Amino acid sequence: MTTPDNYGYLVEFDNVDDLLAGAETVRDAGFTRWDAHTPFVVHGLDRAMGIKPTKLPFLVLFGGAVGLAGGVALQWWTNAVNYPYQISGKPLFSLPANIPVAFETTILVAAIMALVGMLGLNRLPQLYHPLFNSSRFRKATDDRFFISIEAADPIFDAEATRELLEGLDGRLSLEEVQS
Amino acid sequence: MSIRTADLSYLNNTTDDPVSRPPLVLGGRTFGDVTNTVCGIVENPRTPPLWYVFFGLSLSLLGVLGAMIAYLIFTGIGVWGLQSPVGWGWAIVNFVFWVGIGHAGTLISAILFLLRQKWRTSINRFAEAMTIFAVACAGIFPAIHVGRVWVVYWLFPIPNQMSMWPNFRSPLLWDVFAVSTYATVSLLFWYMGMIPDLATIRDRAKHPIRKIAYGILSLGWRSSNRHWHRFESAYLLLAALATPLVLSVHSVVSFDFAVSIIPGWHTTIFPPYFVAGAIFSGFAMVVTLIIPTRAIFKLEEIITLRHLENMAKIMLATGMMVGLAYSTEFFMAWYSGNAYEGFTFLNRGFGPYAWAYWIMVSCNVIVPQLFWVKKFRTNVVLLWIASILINVGMWFERFVIVVSSLSRDFLPSSWGYYSPTFVDVLTFVGSFGLFFTLFLLFLRLGPMIGMAEVKGVMPEAHHGRAAHGDYHGDVPTDHDGQIPVKAKREVVQ
Numbered sequence: 001m002t003t004p005d006n007y008g009y010l011v012e013f014d015n016v017d018d019l020l021a022g023a024e025t026v027r028d029a030g031f032t033r034w035d036a037h038t039p040f041v042v043h044g045l046d047r048a049m050g051i052k053p054t055k056l057p058f059l060v061l062f063g064g065a066v067g068l069a070g071g072v073a074l075q076w077w078t079n080a081v082n083y084p085y086q087i088s089g090k091p092l093f094s095l096p097a098n099i100p101v102a103f104e105t106t107i108l109v110a111a112i113m114a115l116v117g118m119l120g121l122n123r124l125p126q127l128y129h130p131l132f133n134s135s136r137f138r139k140a141t142d143d144r145f146f147i148s149i150e151a152a153d154p155i156f157d158a159e160a161t162r163e164l165l166e167g168l169d170g171r172l173s174l175e176e177v178q179s
Numbered sequence: 180m181s182i183r184t185a186d187l188s189y190l191n192n193t194t195d196d197p198v199s200r201p202p203l204v205l206g207g208r209t210f211g212d213v214t215n216t217v218c219g220i221v222e223n224p225r226t227p228p229l230w231y232v233f234f235g236l237s238l239s240l241l242g243v244l245g246a247m248i249a250y251l252i253f254t255g256i257g258v259w260g261l262q263s264p265v266g267w268g269w270a271i272v273n274f275v276f277w278v279g280i281g282h283a284g285t286l287i288s289a290i291l292f293l294l295r296q297k298w299r300t301s302i303n304r305f306a307e308a309m310t311i312f313a314v315a316c317a318g319i320f321p322a323i324h325v326g327r328v329w330v331v332y333w334l335f336p337i338p339n340q341m342s343m344w345p346n347f348r349s350p351l352l353w354d355v356f357a358v359s360t361y362a363t364v365s366l367l368f369w370y371m372g373m374i375p376d377l378a379t380i381r382d383r384a385k386h387p388i389r390k391i392a393y394g395i396l397s398l399g400w401r402s403s404n405r406h407w408h409r410f411e412s413a414y415l416l417l418a419a420l421a422t423p424l425v426l427s428v429h430s431v432v433s434f435d436f437a438v439s440i441i442p443g444w445h446t447t448i449f450p451p452y453f454v455a456g457a458i459f460s461g462f463a464m465v466v467t468l469i470i471p472t473r474a475i476f477k478l479e480e481i482i483t484l485r486h487l488e489n490m491a492k493i494m495l496a497t498g499m500m501v502g503l504a505y506s507t508e509f510f511m512a513w514y515s516g517n518a519y520e521g522f523t524f525l526n527r528g529f530g531p532y533a534w535a536y537w538i539m540v541s542c543n544v545i546v547p548q549l550f551w552v553k554k555f556r557t558n559v560v561l562l563w564i565a566s567i568l569i570n571v572g573m574w575f576e577r578f579v580i581v582v583s584s585l586s587r588d589f590l591p592s593s594w595g596y597y598s599p600t601f602v603d604v605l606t607f608v609g610s611f612g613l614f615f616t617l618f619l620l621f622l623r624l625g626p627m628i629g630m631a632e633v634k635g636v637m638p639e640a641h642h643g644r645a646a647h648g649d650y651h652g653d654v655p656t657d658h659d660g661q662i663p664v665k666a667k668r669e670v671v672q
C-alpha cells in the first residue's frame with residue numbers, strides 16, 4: 001500500500017509528554033523502522049521507543065586496549081629494540097617509566113573511538129536525508145518533537161498508519177514526507 | 180520574547196529554598212527562547228561595536244606574537260633572558276600558565292558531568308572553547324623553546340631516515356604526549372557536544388553560505404533519538420575518559436619539574452598541587468571571560484548569578500588547596516632536614532624573588548578568602564576583579580617555581596639573577612592576542628552556550644509522570660513566584 005515516492009509520515013508535537021505517549025503507541029503497534037526527533041535528550045524516550053543499549057562501550061573498550069598495547073609496544077620497540085641507547089643508566093625498557101605515555105595513548109585511541117564509533121553507528125555524516133524535505137522538521141533542533149515512520153517499515157500501511165498517527169494526543173501536524 | 184520587567188531582582192537565583200531547586204534558566208523561558216537567544220548572537224547581522232574594539236586589539240597583539248616568534252626563530256634563543264643558571268624562563272612559565280587555564284573546560288564538561296552538576300550546562304561550551312584556545316597558546320611556547328623549530332617534529336615518534344626515536348624515559352616527552360592527547364580529546368569533546376547546536380544554526384540559516392558551512396559542520400544531524408542514544412553514550416564515555424586525562428595532564432606537567440633533582444622541584448606534592456592550581460586558574464579565567472560576555476550579549480538569564488557563585492565557591496576551595504600546598508612545601512622543607520630544600524624555601528620567601536612570592540601568596544591565598552562571604556561571591560564586579568588577580572597570582576606561582584629554584588641551586592658560585600627581555604614580555608602579551616582572537620571568533624561564529632544541554636535541564640524537558648521515576652522533583656516557578664500552568668499539572672499528577 002505504500003506509494004514509492006514517499007519516505008513516510010512525520011508527526012509533530014510541542015511537548016515531551018505527548019511525544020512519549022505517542023512513542024509508546026507506535027512502539028506497541030510493532031513498528032521497527034521509525035524514529036523520534038527531539039531538540040535535546042528526552043529522558044525516558046529510549047524506553048518509550050524500546051531502544052536496545054548501544055554496543056558503543058565495547059568499541060571504546062577495544063579502542064582503549066589497542067591504545068594501551070600500541071603505547072607499550074611503541075615504547076618497547078623504539079627504545080629497546082630498534083634504537084637502544086643508554087640514558088643515565090636507566091634500563092632500556094621498564095614499565096614505570098613507560099606508564100605515562102601508555103596511559104595517554106590508551107585515552108587517545110579510546111576517545112577517538114568514542115567519537116568515530118558514535119558517528120559510524122549513527123551512519124553520520126549523512127548530509128542528505130528525506131526528512132530534511134519537510135520545512136516543519138527544521139524545528140526539530142529548536143523546540144518541537146517529532147515521530148517519523150518510514151514507508152519501508154514491514155507493517156506500514158498508508159491508510160492504517162495514518163489513522164494510528166491521527167489518533168495520537170497533542171498532535172500538531174501530520175505530514176507525508178517526500179523521499 | 181521573554182518576560183522582562185524593570186525589576187531585575189529575579190536575576191538573583193542564589194537564595195536556597197529547601198522545598199524546590201532554584202531554576203537554572205531564569206525569566207520564564209521556553210525552549211524557543213533559548214534557541215533565539217543563543218542563535219541570535221551568531222545570526223545578528225550587526226556585531227556589537229565592543230566586539231570590534233576587542234577584536235582589533237587582539238589581532239594587533241597576535242601580530243606582535245607573530246613578529247616576536249619570527250624574530251626569535253631568525254635570531255636564536257639568545258633574544259630571551261635565558262642564561263646559565265636559569266635555562267627555563269618565561270617560556271616555560273607561560274606554558275604551564277596556559278595549560279593550567281586549559282583545565283577548567285574539561286573539568287566542567289567531564290567531572291561536573293559525572294557528578295551530575297546540572298548547572299554546568301550553561302557554561303561548559305564556553306569553558307571548553309576557552310580550554311582549546313588556552314592549550315593552543317600553551318603549545319606554542321615549548322615548540323619555540325626548542326631552538327631549532329624546524330625539527331620540532333622530532334618530538335613525535337615519526338619514522339625517519341636516521342632511524343632515531345624520541346627518548347620515552349624522559350618526562351619532557353611524557354609531556355608531549357599528555358598535552359597533545361589533551362588537546363585532541365578536548366577538541367573531540369568540544370566538537371561532539373556542538374554537533375546538535377550546529378544543526379540548530381543550520382536549520383535557522385538563511386544565507387546559502389551559512390547553510391552549507393553549518394550543514395557540513397553538523398554532519399547531517401537530524402535529532403534522531405536513535406542517534407541521541409549513542410550520542411549520550413559517547414558523551415558519557417568521553418567524560419569518563421577525560422576525567423583521568425585532565426588530572427593526568429597537569430600531573431605530567433609537574434613531572435617535568437618533580438622528576439629532576441633541583442631543590443624546590445624534587446617533591447611528591449607536585450602532581451596534586453599542580454592540578455589544584457590548574458583548576459583554580461582555569462575557573463578564574465572562565466570567570467574573567469564570562470562576566471563581560473554575559474553582560475555584552477545579555478545572557479544573564481542563562482548564565483545566572485548562581486553559576487557565578489558556584490564558580491566562586493570552586494575558586495575558594497581550590498585556592499585553599501593551593502594555599503595548603505604552599506604551607507606543606509615550607510613544612511617539608513624544614514621537616515626533611517635537607518639543607519638545600521630549607522634554603523630554597525627561605526630564599527623563595529625572603530630572597531631576591533621575594534616580591535614574586537608575596538604577589539603569589541596575596542593573589543592566590545588571600546584574595547579567594549573573600550569568597551567566604553556570600554555578598555562578595557554574588558558581587559559581579561568584585562568577582563571579576565578577584566578572578567583577574569587570581570590569574571596574575573597563578574602566573575607568578577609558576578614564575579616562582581621555575582625561576583627561584585633555578586637561579587639558586589646547589590652551588591653558590593653558579594647563582595644568578597634572571598630578568599626577561601622585551602622579547603619575553605611581548606611574546607607573552609602576544610599570546611593573549613592569539614587567545615582572544617580565537618575566542619572572539621568563536622563567540623561570533625559558534626554556539627557559545629550548549630543549547631541542547633540547557634534545554635535538557637529546563638523543567639519542561641521532564642515529563643510529568645513522576646511515577647516513572649525520571650522526574651527530578653523540581654517544582655519550577657516563574658520569577659514572580661507563580662507556578663506555571665504546566666508545572667501545576669505536574670504537581671497534581
